[in-house]
Amino acid sequence: MRHLKSKLNASKKSVLLILFLVSTLSYTYAQSATGFGLKGGLNYNANGDYFESIGDNAQNPDRNIGYHIGVFGKIGNQIYFKPELVYTSTKSDYNDDSFKMQKLDAPLLVGIKVIGPISVFGGPSLQYILDSEFDGISMDDVENDLTVGLNFGIGLNFNKVGIDLRYERGFSENEATFIGNNGIGTGRLDTRPDQLILSLSLIP
Template identity: 70%
Template sequence: MRYLVLSLLACLLFTNQLHAQTANGFGFKGGINYNANGDYFESINSNAKNPERNVGFHFGVFGKIGKQIYFKPELVYTSTKSDYDNDSFKMQKIDAPLLAGITFFRHFNIFAGPSLQYILDTEFDGVSISEVENDFTVGLNFGVGFSLKKLGIDLRYERGFKENEATFLNNNGLGISRIDTRPDQLILSLSLIL
């Protein structure tokens, strides 16, 4: 059975009737992200709490220029969530990855590039956080993709370049808490060129 499935996949990949997502143009994308932000410090002298990863989502638009070697700018709304013991840190942001990629074997591609990020809103355990060190940050995206005709799927990793702390009064009002808002996430996307 396993050989039958592998044979069918090989036939699909190498048939001449299939075409890769080589069209230049504009399209839509969306998917899920598996995210964890940085460490949480409950007060100045406390030990760091590491986040538990959680699932978020994203959707947006992109453009693509080139075929074998391409440039793909994107504009994406992203919602992430990280859990710290019984508390949750939620963040909404606009991401603008500027990706360069190479297509190989007609359907596969690898890509990388900087991701410009603007934080729209942050919330920790029901408290809106307004003291984020930098609303605008830069990170890195890199990943792999597979495409057929106008449909594509990719898996990428995103990481912020430097710490970006949010500070706020903790629940008991006796100290200042800090969270590193830098993203550390796996992103799975479906895309469609129009």
Template identity: 60%
Template structure:
């Protein structure tokens, strides 16, 4: 590729990102880390609950943004999490669809909140698929704070699952709550 073509492509990308940053509308990609714990694990009916240890997971996906000072930001994200219960672990793979409403409060700083719709693709507890999962589709809530600089964004948010969602472990009467309770660090790039 010639240097002129590369410079022209760079100028076009910079113009596009600047335009998107000025009018607020656009779309892009996002990725990040999740510091997650799911709900309690009950080894039998009436037994004391085991509380999970938090663990690091990740997410990757797409977002859209409509508006500038007051904006709507829907996202579609693949998320993988892991919660540990002593020597056992719950691994979840899911599609999350946060629907955030945000407000720029000072320069590049904004706050946002909204529901997060989740579809659980796969759930395993120490290699055993969870059976009789009450719902594959659940609802949670997220809120957070973000910084956005010309198409590059960083945000920190908290998510809490609102829908109780228990699954049966193996053939026993053990059950586990799959609701998330997590801190999410994300970066985003406007396209």
């Protein structure tokens, strides 16, 4: 009888161990799910300096809140590659004027898990300007529609849901020019992004 109880106890321990291992592996897989997903969130943005006309002092922008929405892919586990395609709308304030911009961003990120659900990542980001507007005036004369910047940040992954906070900065100045508010001279504004980005992502 004791021998039978001993066998039953050993079997129970084996079953519990197997269930623990299966649940742990399932959870680990879910946290590092590979596939395609959706993302969206808020941007705390400022662009570069604004010069109302030649010889004027630069006006520094006040930061404002914008938004983004897009899709991403994720390949890998401990070390992963995460390309994204994101529509972004930003706004910067210069005294009584506002500069608005809509663009497509394509970050190409490489990340690594640090501990548990925490990972760090970084990589280049391609930016294509779709539309820009300053004080209600459409700005067509942007030096470069396609530019490159840098993204880096920290992420948390819980099952198939992720949260990340990153910083983005354009590599080089990208000026837009337009007729000044007084109708005299040419104004210049650096459209280069300088922003904090908070995102929520989901792999279905």
